[in-house]
Amino acid sequence: MSVRSFLSDVVYSIYSRRLIQQARGKHPRHVAVILDGNRRWAREAGFTDVADGHLIGAKKIADFLSWCREADVEVVTLWLLSTDNLGRASEEVTALLKIIPDVVDELSGPDTPWRLRIVGALDLLPSEPAKRLAEAAARTDGRTGMEVNIAVGYGGRQEIADAVKKLLRQHADEGTSILELAKILDVDHISEHMYTSGQPDPDLIIRTSGEQRLSGFLLWQSAHSEFWFNEAYWPAFRRVDFLRALRDYATRHRRLGR
Numbered sequence: 336m337s338v339r340s341f342l343s344d345v346v347y348s349i350y351s352r353r354l355i356q357q358a359r360g361k362h363p364r365h366v367a368v369i370l371d372g373n374r375r376w377a378r379e380a381g382f383t384d385v386a387d388g389h390l391i392g393a394k395k396i397a398d399f400l401s402w403c404r405e406a407d408v409e410v411v412t413l414w415l416l417s418t419d420n421l422g423r424a425s426e427e428v429t430a431l432l433k434i435i436p437d438v439v440d441e442l443s444g445p446d447t448p449w450r451l452r453i454v455g456a457l458d459l460l461p462s463e464p465a466k467r468l469a470e471a472a473a474r475t476d477g478r479t480g481m482e483v484n485i486a487v488g489y490g491g492r493q494e495i496a497d498a499v500k501k502l503l504r505q506h507a508d509e510g511t512s513i514l515e516l517a518k519i520l521d522v523d524h525i526s527e528h529m530y531t532s533g534q535p536d537p538d539l540i541i542r543t544s545g546e547q548r549l550s551g552f553l554l555w556q557s558a559h560s561e562f563w564f565n566e567a568y569w570p571a572f573r574r575v576d577f578l579r580a581l582r583d584y585a586t587r588h589r590r591l592g593r
Contacts, residue, residue, distance in 0.1 A: 361585040363538035366403055367412035367484075367560070369552055370396075372544030372568030379568075386430035391570040393438040400442070400449060400483060402577050410482045410534050412454070414552055418490035421459060432460065436467040439485055443471040448480035454530035455489035456497065484531060491554030498528035498555075529555055536560065539584050541577075543569045559591045 370392060377388025396413065403411050415435050421428060443451055451472040457465040468487060502524060506516050526532065536556040540549070545566045549557060563580040565572065 362406055362581060363408060363561075363584055365410040365412070365535045365537045365539075366408050367414070367537040367540045367553055367557075368399070369414050369540070369542040369546075369550065370569040371542055371546055373570060375544065376568035376570045385427065386434070388568075388570060389431060389434050393434055395570060395572060396438060397442065397447075398574070399572070399577070400481070402574050404448070404481055406577075406581055408481060410484065410537075411449075412484035412486060412531070412537060412553065414486040414489060416455070416487045416489070417551070418456065418459065418488060418493050419550075421488065432464045435485075435487055436464045436471070439468055439471045442483065442485075443474045447475075448478065449483045450475045450478040450480060452482060452484045452530075453487060454484045454494075455487045456493050457488060459488045482534065484534075486530075486552075489530075489552075491549075491551035494530050495525070495555055497530075498525050501528040526555070531556060538589075539563060539580065541565065541580055543567055543572050559589070561587055561589065 373388035373392040374385040375388075376391070377385045380388075382388065399413075400411060416431055420431065439451065439453075441447075442449070451474075453468045453472050457468065460468075468485070472485075502520075503516075505528075531553075536558070537553060537560045539562075540553065540557055540560045541563050542549075543565050545564065547562075547564045549562075553560070561584055563583055565576055565580070567573070567576055
């Protein structure tokens, strides 16, 4: 190791400890992440196949989840594939539908401590990757660790539409008329049928790559979320970047609509 590299590691370690101290006392229960910039990172790194960016980005996920566990985060939501992504060139979607089940299989391994939940319209996916994702999540049933939502085939509008459909089907089965439902329908009725039902809404939403928009991510749940945008592409996102997000979150005064 060179002297420059050694000094850089020392400075990085000191800075990380300072960030941890500054973030103490207030941490998010639920962190959601838009893992953006894989393709751009691959192009700038000189790769000819953008799928290499997705592969490198996938390897970052387990590290990120370990950072969240260290910070006592209870729920993490990772957006890996949107409904809009499904309309992209077939070669890239085909690559993603191979990479994502592989990484989710790894995340569900016997040595991992978290519970997985697949959130998204799996019926929009080909049957084989949809089956693998469902089976991976099932392998983590009964675990008591951090909950990890894997958003695949996910779109915020699609989620709300699906929630309303489930609500209507439930009340139809119970014999409730549309007029009767209209009299009692409220926000909580719809929330109970969202993909993330039973979980706290995200306190902090992180988006990498410099883009400053949600792109339909967690439209319902993000009403009172704090947002943190980072210039780094997802494959280059570091622990120190995450600690900065936690520090910034800790300094904010959350009004929660009040």
